[in-house]
Amino acid sequence: MPETKNPQLTPELYAYVLEHNPPLNAAQRELVETTHRKLADAAFLQTAEEQGPLLAFLVRLTGARQIVEVGTFTGFSTLSMAQAMPADGRLIACDVSEEWTAYGRDAWAKAGVADRIDLRIAPAIETLRALPAGRWIDFVFLDADKGSYLDYWEELVPRLAPGGLLVADNTLYHGEVVDPTAGGGAAAIRAFNDRVRADDRVDDVLLTVADGLTLARRI
Template identity: 70%
Template structure:
């Protein structure tokens, strides 16, 4: 068995990590706090603060101008990516909840990035399949229902430009992906991870960031 070099993430270590990452700006902090206040039982679906910083970093690193997100929730990750977009860049984000995304719209407007974000309220597969089939996307972020990950992947990969980046969240699914008796979302994620590994169109790395993050680049 391979030996892990991962440092245990204690609360003190996590605070240290956040202190050495770009701090949340007021719009991001207000949205994080509001999400925990209004949706305490669902707030765990929000991307972690360090993920917001990483997503923004990846947008800038790749020079992404056309971004798609599957799974909006209250809009933290979309906000983080939209703030990093260059002039003329745009982000399409997909969700089915008017309630959650209502808070997202307010946050984007307050942050001055609403004009860069197009929210589509519909099943994400419908939204993705309605997009031009040719490669035109620079980056995609998937953080939605785990049973849909493979289908989202199959719609997004052909639409990524060569060198385009696909980021998938929760690919360790609370550590349950190693359980041979896994069912439900954990099994779906395990099958997704195997699917990614075998896809010759992409090169991918699976990282132990938050609940697991896969970065995959179109060859």
């Protein structure tokens, strides 16, 4: 049995990680705080704080100009990526909630990146199926309903540009992926993880970041 080198992530160690990551800027911090204040019961849906700087880092690393996000919530991840992309880039954000994304719209406008973001309110699978064919997407962030991850994957991977990167969140699903009796979202994520591993169109790695983060690069 392999032994983990991961230390237990205590509150003190987590605070240390955040202190040694790039700090959130004023727009990001305000959006995080607004989400927790106005949507306390749903705030757990927000992308983990350390993932904002990570997503921005990956966008800059890949030079992504064409980004698709599946699952926007209040737009923290969207804001993080939009601020990192070139001014002439475009980010298509897919969500079904006008209420939640309204907080994002305000934050994007305040940060001066609203013109880079194309928010599409509709079932994400419909939005993805309507996207142009061909290999043109540079970067994807997938953080939506887990039961549809496989469907989203099959729409997105054929559209990834060579070297394009797909980042999928929650791929450890609270640790429940290792429980073969767990159904629902855990079962859906297990099936997704198996599909990613078997897909010869991509190189992939699963990381123990937040609730599990899979990075898949289009070959």
